[in-house]
Amino acid sequence: MLKIDNLHCQLEEEPDTKILKGVSLEVPAGEVHAIMGPNGSGKSTLSYVLSGRDGYEVTGGSASIDGEDLLDMDPEERAAAGLFLAFQYPVEIPGVGNMIFLRTAMNAQRKARGEEEISAPDFLKLVRAKAKELNISPEMMKRPVNVGFSGGEKKRNEILQMALLEPKMCILDETDSGLDVDAMKLVAGGVNAMRDAGRGFLVITHYQRLLDHIKPDVVHIMSAGRIIETGGPDLALKVENEGYADLIGAA
Amino acid sequence: MDTVNTMTPWREAFDAFIANDEAAVMGATARADAFARFEAHGLPTRRHEYWKYTPVRDLLPGQEILVRDGLDTFADVETYQIVFVDGRIDISRSDRTALAALVEIAGPDGAPWMDGVFNALQNRPIPGAMFQVERPFANLNLAMFTDGLAIRIPDGMTLDKPIHLRYEGVVPSHLRLEMLVGKGASVTVLESGAGALTTGAEIVLEEGASVDHLRSQTEVAGKQFTALYATVGADASLKSFTLCADAALIRNETMVTMAGDNGSGSIAAGVMGMDDTLIDNTVYVSHEAEHCESRQVIKSVLDGKAKSVFQGKIFVKKGAQKTDGYQISQAVLLSDGAEFNAKPELEIYADDVICSHGSTTGALDEEAKFYLRSRGCTEREAEALLVAAFIDEAILEISDETLQDRMRDTTDRWMSARAGR
Numbered sequence: 250m251l252k253i254d255n256l257h258c259q260l261e262e263e264p265d266t267k268i269l270k271g272v273s274l275e276v277p278a279g280e281v282h283a284i285m286g287p288n289g290s291g292k293s294t295l296s297y298v299l300s301g302r303d304g305y306e307v308t309g310g311s312a313s314i315d316g317e318d319l320l321d322m323d324p325e326e327r328a329a330a331g332l333f334l335a336f337q338y339p340v341e342i343p344g345v346g347n348m349i350f351l352r353t354a355m356n357a358q359r360k361a362r363g364e365e366e367i368s369a370p371d372f373l374k375l376v377r378a379k380a381k382e383l384n385i386s387p388e389m390m391k392r393p394v395n396v397g398f399s400g401g402e403k404k405r406n407e408i409l410q411m412a413l414l415e416p417k418m419c420i421l422d423e424t425d426s427g428l429d430v431d432a433m434k435l436v437a438g439g440v441n442a443m444r445d446a447g448r449g450f451l452v453i454t455h456y457q458r459l460l461d462h463i464k465p466d467v468v469h470i471m472s473a474g475r476i477i478e479t480g481g482p483d484l485a486l487k488v489e490n491e492g493y494a495d496l497i498g499a500a
Numbered sequence: 501m502d503t504v505n506t507m508t509p510w511r512e513a514f515d516a517f518i519a520n521d522e523a524a525v526m527g528a529t530a531r532a533d534a535f536a537r538f539e540a541h542g543l544p545t546r547r548h549e550y551w552k553y554t555p556v557r558d559l560l561p562g563q564e565i566l567v568r569d570g571l572d573t574f575a576d577v578e579t580y581q582i583v584f585v586d587g588r589i590d591i592s593r594s595d596r597t598a599l600a601a602l603v604e605i606a607g608p609d610g611a612p613w614m615d616g617v618f619n620a621l622q623n624r625p626i627p628g629a630m631f632q633v634e635r636p637f638a639n640l641n642l643a644m645f646t647d648g649l650a651i652r653i654p655d656g657m658t659l660d661k662p663i664h665l666r667y668e669g670v671v672p673s674h675l676r677l678e679m680l681v682g683k684g685a686s687v688t689v690l691e692s693g694a695g696a697l698t699t700g701a702e703i704v705l706e707e708g709a710s711v712d713h714l715r716s717q718t719e720v721a722g723k724q725f726t727a728l729y730a731t732v733g734a735d736a737s738l739k740s741f742t743l744c745a746d747a748a749l750i751r752n753e754t755m756v757t758m759a760g761d762n763g764s765g766s767i768a769a770g771v772m773g774m775d776d777t778l779i780d781n782t783v784y785v786s787h788e789a790e791h792c793e794s795r796q797v798i799k800s801v802l803d804g805k806a807k808s809v810f811q812g813k814i815f816v817k818k819g820a821q822k823t824d825g826y827q828i829s830q831a832v833l834l835s836d837g838a839e840f841n842a843k844p845e846l847e848i849y850a851d852d853v854i855c856s857h858g859s860t861t862g863a864l865d866e867e868a869k870f871y872l873r874s875r876g877c878t879e880r881e882a883e884a885l886l887v888a889a890f891i892d893e894a895i896l897e898i899s900d901e902t903l904q905d906r907m908r909d910t911t912d913r914w915m916s917a918r919a920g921r
């Protein structure tokens with residue numbers, strides 16, 4: 250599904266700041282992979298480079314989704330190809346209604362894939378059902394995108410978008426940050442409901458606790474722009490108990 | 501620029517108008533005085549302080565009227581429509597009779613109740629440097645208007661439908677509106693169409709009156725000059741909104757006097773420009789009574805080589821205590837060649853007031869744009885959503901939600917046209 254091979258990148262404005270220094274990993278369909286690592290290891294940058302945010306220059310390596318070169322695509326083409334990033338800090342967009350945004354996005358992706366646009370009644374029905382599952386009130390849906398949302402509401406709104414857009418490959422960037430236990434359960438429930446044989450997940454997190462709720466198949470440890478260790482779910486537990494110091498030292 | 505030469509065709513046109521046009525008998529003396537002022541001023545150049553960003557070149561009396569798309573923003577709004585074609589009322593397409601059954605109507609000069617008002621607001625000496633500057637196109641309008649309307653809304657009346665002044669035709673015409681809105685009366689006035697080179701309006705709001713004025717200049721492809729003089733009485737409320745798009749040259753001058761205590765005035769505009777557009781909104785609000793609130797909200801979205809100009813002044817006369825004056829002008833530049841010029845001014849002679857102003861110019865929020873694109877919206881769709889949200893802050897100054905939506909439809913159409921390029 251997602252294949253990253255020896256990916257290198259630096260900041261566009263500061264070419265001397267190398268952030269990714271040869272990241273390689275592969276997330277097959279149906280699997281959940283977690284990336285853990287200390288602050289500044291390049292986890293969020295990896296998610297931005299994959300989703301096509303400006304400001305980063307890829308200097309080497311490749312990334313593809315189902316064999317299609319991601320790095321060659323505009324952000325909206327990546328979305329249409331099935332990539333989704335749940336942002337660590339979802340942007341507030343005053344004046345743009347949540348509903349019109351969701352509908353524009355859904356239809357844009359459908360159009361890009363050569364599919365029919367969703368009808369207004371079908372869209373409403375779908376949004377209502379998915380919003381209810383995530384405990385998102387109709388009042389929230391009427392507001393501008395993320396404006397006035399609490400931290401937890403923003404994250405739930407991300408998962409709602411993911412549920413509506415049904416991407417093939419979901420990247421969750423620190424989705425647990427700023428969430429209390431109840432909100433985390435709700436978010437994790439939303440993610441788990443979407444797990445299936447055709448879909449891959451890459452869950453970026455600082456802490457093991459999210460992984461109690463979203464059980465990963467594989468855990469990668471990232472440090473200084475590289476994956477330094479890959480293992481099973483117990484690797485996350487080991488990090489939780491012992492910290493990153495030993496792993497980083499050994500690498 | 502040689503004043504004599506550029507004025508010669510105008511003098512000839514004015515003389516011919518006075519000699520031949522039956523409309524010339526309306527306000528004959530005022531016309532001669534006004535033309536003399538226009539002639540003495542000449543066409544505005546960059547040397548005139550309030551025309552620095554908006555020089556008027558090559559304007560001739562026979563200037564052809566250019567229409568952009570002919571799509572009337574207010575086409576499906578139920579109104580009392582008054583249609584002017586080539587500068588004259590088209591009775592067959594106008595609801596003049598229905599309107600006359602409800603309110604008092606006369607020609608633009610012939611209304612007895614306008615005695616002391618007609619041409620008086622325009623020439624009233626009001627303190628403040630900006631007000632004393634000449635308004636050459638208001639003078640031209642008064643000198644050469646061929647038709648128009650004088651309306652009196654009786655005390656206490658709420659007119660059930662808006663009055664829609666529709667300007668059509670290809671003759672570069674000059675039209676006037678004189679309006680007296682009685683105590684506690686309320687009315688909505690709509691203006692649309694490209695068929696007027698100049699419009700001049702004087703609106704008096706008596707105590708507790710309320711006027712919503714909406715203007716769509718989205719069909720103007722050539723040039724249009726407007727002047728609106730309003731005086732807002734005690735507890736009265738004026739809301740004026742203008743939507744402009746893609747004209748070669750638009751200059752809107754709005755002069756509002758807050759004349760009675762507890763009045764409120766809002767002057768808002770949404771400007772959208774592609775290519776070689778020049779749109780200028782010049783606003784002057786004079787606070788001359790206590791506890792009045794005024795707002796100026798101007799939003800511009802500019803692409804290509806489009807230019808938008810905003811000159812806005814809040815003047816607070818001595819004794820106009822508890823004035824609350826607000827002014828914001830913001831522009832989003834979608835290209836490197838686009839330009840926004842803002843000249844905000846405050847002049848305050850009262851010591852217990854709140855006045856604030858701000859102006860920003862920049863690109864669309866890249867973070868927001870990326871967020872939208874990461875969800876699949878194309879770049880143009882993302883821009884359209886963000887632009888609509890940006891312009892909406894001006895559209896929200898309109899009280900009526902249906903009319904807000906008409907403005908939104910026109911804005912959407914502009915963004916779609918841009919996306920299709």
